[in-house]
Amino acid sequence: MTNSLKNRITILCVGLVLLTTLVSLFSFLWSTSKFQEEKVNQDINVAQSVYKQYLKSKESLLLTAAKVLTSDFGFKQAVATRDAGTISSVLFNHSQRIDADLMLLINLSGQLISANTSEDDFEHDLKPLMKELLNAPEQSSFVVLNKELYQVILLPVKAPRTVAYSLVGFKIDDSVASELKSLTGMDVSFIGRADDLVISSLIKRPAQFDPVNYFNTATISRFFGEYQVYRNLDIELTSLVTHPIIILLSADLTQGYSDFEKLLFTLLILAILTMFVGVITSSLLANNLTTPLSQLAVIARQFAQGNYSFEFKGEKQSTEIATLAEAFSSMGNDINQREQQINFQARHDSLTGFYNRSAMLEVLDDELKDNVEYTLVAIDIKGLRHINDKLGPRIGDDCLKAVACRIAEFSDELGGFHARIGGDEFLTVFPTAAARELKSGVVGLIAQLQSCYTIQKLKISLRFSAGILQYPSQGTMSDDLMRRVLIAVDSAANKNESIHYYQIGEDEAHLDRLIMLDELKQAISDDDGQLFMTYQPKLHIKTQKIDKVESLIRWQRKDGSWVNPEVFIDLAEQSGLIVELTAWVVNTVVAQVADWQLKGINLQAAINVSAQDIAFPGFHSALVRTLKKYKVDPKLITIELTERDMIENEEKGIKALENLKEIGVKISLDDYGVGQTSLGRLKMLPIDELKLDKCFILKLDESQKDQFIVQSSITLGHQLGFSVVAEGVETLGSLNLLKDMQCDHAQGYYLSRPLKAEQLEEWLNDYYAKN
Incomplete structure (x- = not known):
C-alpha cells in the first residue's frame, strides 16, 4: 500500500537522502563551475598582463634604439647633408645590432628618404602616418606597412633643429603570436580589419579564417550538449585612427569541460551508492516503527468509540513505544475529563457559570412545560461600563458575579434556570406561581438585586432595568x-x-x-425624493426683512405615508444612522443656499444637529468640504444644538463648536428655557444665538408669567452678546410684544409654515410685495 506508514517512512528517508545528495551535488557543481569561470577570467587577466608587459618591453627597446640612432652625430650629419650612402649604411647596421625589422628615414614632408630594406616595399608619401605618430611622441604604435604589421616608434632627427624623422619598428607575425601563446597559454590573434590583416597563433586554421568569428562561434559536443570552445577578450592596440588594430586573447575551455564531466560522473556514482544504502536502512527503520504503531492504532479506534480504558498488549517494545502506550492510557482519562469540561464551557458563561445565550434557547425549548406558567425576566445592569472605566474591569467582573449570585439565590429555590445573554444582561426563568407565593414575584427579585453590594471592600449600589414576559400567554417558541x-x-x-x-x-x-430603519437607509442612499427639506422663514423684527430660515427635514415614504420627524430622527440617533442623515441634510441645505445666492436671495440657513453629529470626528471636515464645494460663505450657515445635547457632551461639544466658530459658522442654542443649562454654563458656551422655546411664546399675549420669562431671557441674551430668536409665534399680539421686548428674530406659523424651496421663493415675493 503506497499510503502505509512503512512506505511513507521509506519514501521520506530516501527522499531526504536524495534531496541532500542532489543539493550537495548541485552545490558542488555550481561552486566548481563558478571556480572554473573565475579561473578562466583570472587566466585571461594574467594573459592580458603578460601581453602588455611583452609589448611594453618591445616598446622600450624601440625607444632606446631610436634614441641611439637619432643621437648618432655621424648619422645626423649624413641626414643634414643628404649623404644617401652613409644613411643607408647606418640604418642597415643599426637594424642588425638591435634586430629591428624596420628602420625608415622620413623627411619633414613625409617623403621616404631611406630604409634598411628595399625602398620600393613602402609608400613614399608617409605624411598621414607621420602626422598621427607625432600625436603620441615617444610611444609605440601598431601600423600596417606593405600588408605587414609593425610595432613602431617615431623620433625626430635634430641637427640641432629637426631635419627628419626616424621610424623604427619590430615586425609582428605568426611567430610573435606563437611566442605570446607560449607565455600566456592562450591563442593570440592580431586583427586589422581595414587592411585585411590576420596574424594568429592558431596552427590549424580553416581555409577562410576570420579569428573573431572562429573563436566566438567554435563549439564542441560534450555529454550535456554543445558548449563554446573559447572564452575571448578583445583589446584595442595603439594604432592609426583609420587603421585600427585589435588583439584577441582566446582561452581554450576544452580541458575544463573534460575535468568537469569526470567530476560529475564520480559524484553521480557516489549518489547512487548513497541512495541504495538509504533504501535498505529506511526499510529496516520503517518496519521497526510501524509494527507497534499498528497496535496503537487499535487503541486510537477504541478512543474514537469512547472506550478510554483499553489496555495495550504486545511483545516487549522499545522504551519510546512503551512510553507512548502509557501516554495513550493517561490521554484517555484526560480526554474523558476534558470532554465533560468542554461540553460545560460550550453551554455556560465562563464568568458566572450561567447558561450562555445559545444554550438558553435550547433549555427554553426543552424545559418549559405547556401546563405551567413561567415568568421570564431580562435584567440589564445600568452604568456597568462606568464602573469598568473608573474602578477597573476586575471590579466590574466581581459585580457581575455578585449579581449572578443573587439571581441564582432567588431563582434556584423556585426551580428556575438562568443565563447571561449579553455583557451586562441576564435572563432568569422561574414558575410564576411559586415566585408569587415564596418570593413576592418580580418585585422581590428587583428589590433583592438593588440592595447594596460589597465588592473588594467597596460599597457599590447598582441600578437595574427589567423586562418581564409571561409564558405561554405571550409566546411559546x-x-x-x-x-x-x-x-x-x-x-x-x-x-x-x-x-x-x-x-x-x-x-x-x-x-x-x-x-x-431599513427604508430610511435606502432613502438616504438612493436620494429619490422621499427625504426633502423645508424652510421656515425668520423675521428680523427691527428691519421687517426675512434674512434667516430654519431647515427642517421631512420624509414621505414610497407608499405615500408621512413619518413624524421626531420618530425617524430618534430612530436614526438610536441606530447610529444620524451621522449619515445629517451629512445628507448639510449637503442639501448648503447646495440650496448656493442656489439662492445665484438667484440673488441671501438667506442664512440654520441646520439642526445632534450630539452624535458633534461628537463625530469627521463632521467638521465634511462641513468645510461641502462649503468649499458649493462656494458658500460659512457665515450663511447656523448650527442649532439643543440644551440636552450640550449637557451630555459638554467638554467635547464646546471644543467642536469652537472649531466651527473659527471657520465662521454661527452657533445657536435651541429650545432654551426648558432644559438644564445653568447661567454659569451658559456664559461658557461658544454660541451666537439663543432660541427661546415655543412653550413660552405660543400664548405670550395671554400669559403675564411667560412675558416676564421672555423679557428677562431677551435681556440676559443681549447682555451676554447673543442675538435672540423666538419660535412659535402664532399671533400678531405675540409678535408686537416681542417687538416691544426688542427681540431680534421671530419664527412661527403667524409668518409661515415650513415651505419647500420653490414655495419659499414665491412666499418671499408675496411678502415683499405686500410690505
Whole structure:
C-alpha cells in the first residue's frame, strides 16, 4: 500500500537522502563551475598582463634604439647633408645590432628618404602616418606597412633643429603570436580589419579564417550538449585612427569541460551508492516503527468509540513505544475529563457559570412545560461600563458575579434556570406561581438585586432595568420568547423604568422600527425624493426683512405615508444612522443656499444637529468640504444644538463648536428655557444665538408669567452678546410684544409654515410685495 506508514517512512528517508545528495551535488557543481569561470577570467587577466608587459618591453627597446640612432652625430650629419650612402649604411647596421625589422628615414614632408630594406616595399608619401605618430611622441604604435604589421616608434632627427624623422619598428607575425601563446597559454590573434590583416597563433586554421568569428562561434559536443570552445577578450592596440588594430586573447575551455564531466560522473556514482544504502536502512527503520504503531492504532479506534480504558498488549517494545502506550492510557482519562469540561464551557458563561445565550434557547425549548406558567425576566445592569472605566474591569467582573449570585439565590429555590445573554444582561426563568407565593414575584427579585453590594471592600449600589414576559400567554417558541423579553428590557432602559412588562404588539412595533430603519437607509442612499427639506422663514423684527430660515427635514415614504420627524430622527440617533442623515441634510441645505445666492436671495440657513453629529470626528471636515464645494460663505450657515445635547457632551461639544466658530459658522442654542443649562454654563458656551422655546411664546399675549420669562431671557441674551430668536409665534399680539421686548428674530406659523424651496421663493415675493 503506497499510503502505509512503512512506505511513507521509506519514501521520506530516501527522499531526504536524495534531496541532500542532489543539493550537495548541485552545490558542488555550481561552486566548481563558478571556480572554473573565475579561473578562466583570472587566466585571461594574467594573459592580458603578460601581453602588455611583452609589448611594453618591445616598446622600450624601440625607444632606446631610436634614441641611439637619432643621437648618432655621424648619422645626423649624413641626414643634414643628404649623404644617401652613409644613411643607408647606418640604418642597415643599426637594424642588425638591435634586430629591428624596420628602420625608415622620413623627411619633414613625409617623403621616404631611406630604409634598411628595399625602398620600393613602402609608400613614399608617409605624411598621414607621420602626422598621427607625432600625436603620441615617444610611444609605440601598431601600423600596417606593405600588408605587414609593425610595432613602431617615431623620433625626430635634430641637427640641432629637426631635419627628419626616424621610424623604427619590430615586425609582428605568426611567430610573435606563437611566442605570446607560449607565455600566456592562450591563442593570440592580431586583427586589422581595414587592411585585411590576420596574424594568429592558431596552427590549424580553416581555409577562410576570420579569428573573431572562429573563436566566438567554435563549439564542441560534450555529454550535456554543445558548449563554446573559447572564452575571448578583445583589446584595442595603439594604432592609426583609420587603421585600427585589435588583439584577441582566446582561452581554450576544452580541458575544463573534460575535468568537469569526470567530476560529475564520480559524484553521480557516489549518489547512487548513497541512495541504495538509504533504501535498505529506511526499510529496516520503517518496519521497526510501524509494527507497534499498528497496535496503537487499535487503541486510537477504541478512543474514537469512547472506550478510554483499553489496555495495550504486545511483545516487549522499545522504551519510546512503551512510553507512548502509557501516554495513550493517561490521554484517555484526560480526554474523558476534558470532554465533560468542554461540553460545560460550550453551554455556560465562563464568568458566572450561567447558561450562555445559545444554550438558553435550547433549555427554553426543552424545559418549559405547556401546563405551567413561567415568568421570564431580562435584567440589564445600568452604568456597568462606568464602573469598568473608573474602578477597573476586575471590579466590574466581581459585580457581575455578585449579581449572578443573587439571581441564582432567588431563582434556584423556585426551580428556575438562568443565563447571561449579553455583557451586562441576564435572563432568569422561574414558575410564576411559586415566585408569587415564596418570593413576592418580580418585585422581590428587583428589590433583592438593588440592595447594596460589597465588592473588594467597596460599597457599590447598582441600578437595574427589567423586562418581564409571561409564558405561554405571550409566546411559546424560544426565539420569540428571547426577542420579546429583550424588547421589554430595552423599553425599560429607554423609558428609564425599573420594570417594563411586555405588551402585545411591541414585537410588531419593534419589527416596524427595523423596517422603517431599513427604508430610511435606502432613502438616504438612493436620494429619490422621499427625504426633502423645508424652510421656515425668520423675521428680523427691527428691519421687517426675512434674512434667516430654519431647515427642517421631512420624509414621505414610497407608499405615500408621512413619518413624524421626531420618530425617524430618534430612530436614526438610536441606530447610529444620524451621522449619515445629517451629512445628507448639510449637503442639501448648503447646495440650496448656493442656489439662492445665484438667484440673488441671501438667506442664512440654520441646520439642526445632534450630539452624535458633534461628537463625530469627521463632521467638521465634511462641513468645510461641502462649503468649499458649493462656494458658500460659512457665515450663511447656523448650527442649532439643543440644551440636552450640550449637557451630555459638554467638554467635547464646546471644543467642536469652537472649531466651527473659527471657520465662521454661527452657533445657536435651541429650545432654551426648558432644559438644564445653568447661567454659569451658559456664559461658557461658544454660541451666537439663543432660541427661546415655543412653550413660552405660543400664548405670550395671554400669559403675564411667560412675558416676564421672555423679557428677562431677551435681556440676559443681549447682555451676554447673543442675538435672540423666538419660535412659535402664532399671533400678531405675540409678535408686537416681542417687538416691544426688542427681540431680534421671530419664527412661527403667524409668518409661515415650513415651505419647500420653490414655495419659499414665491412666499418671499408675496411678502415683499405686500410690505
